[in-house]
Amino acid sequence: MGRLLIVLLLAVAVLLWWKHRQRGKRSEEAAPHRPRESTGPEAMMRCAECGVHLPSSQVLPGRGGVFCCHEHRERFEARQ
Ligand SMILES: [Zn+2]
Structure with a gap:
């Protein structure tokens, strides 16, 4: 024990x-x-659908601009 x-x-x-x-x-x-500090200021990009600003490494490129998420890319492209 x-x-x-x-x-x-x-x-x-x-x-x-x-x-x-x-x-x-x-x-x-x-x-x-x-x-976040050593890479320096990252370019901010704007979602073409909702206008939210995101670091360029996080955006989704699409036709007509960059997007914050798949949903917004699809919605935007559906209107084109
Ligand atoms: Zn968006």
Whole structure:
């Protein structure tokens, strides 16, 4: 019984240590990248359907402009 408790405690300790390690690793990885700041100002593009502004990497190109989502692209192109 006592041995089981020790094993259980060890398992919990390892789990906590591992979680802590994962968290530390993640923040270390995230720090040098800083994608939003290091890539500089991204060109903002406007959805031709609803007019919402999106970073150029997130827009969907379509006929007649760029769009924020498939729905808007389809709606816009249906009217063409
Ligand atoms: Zn839209």
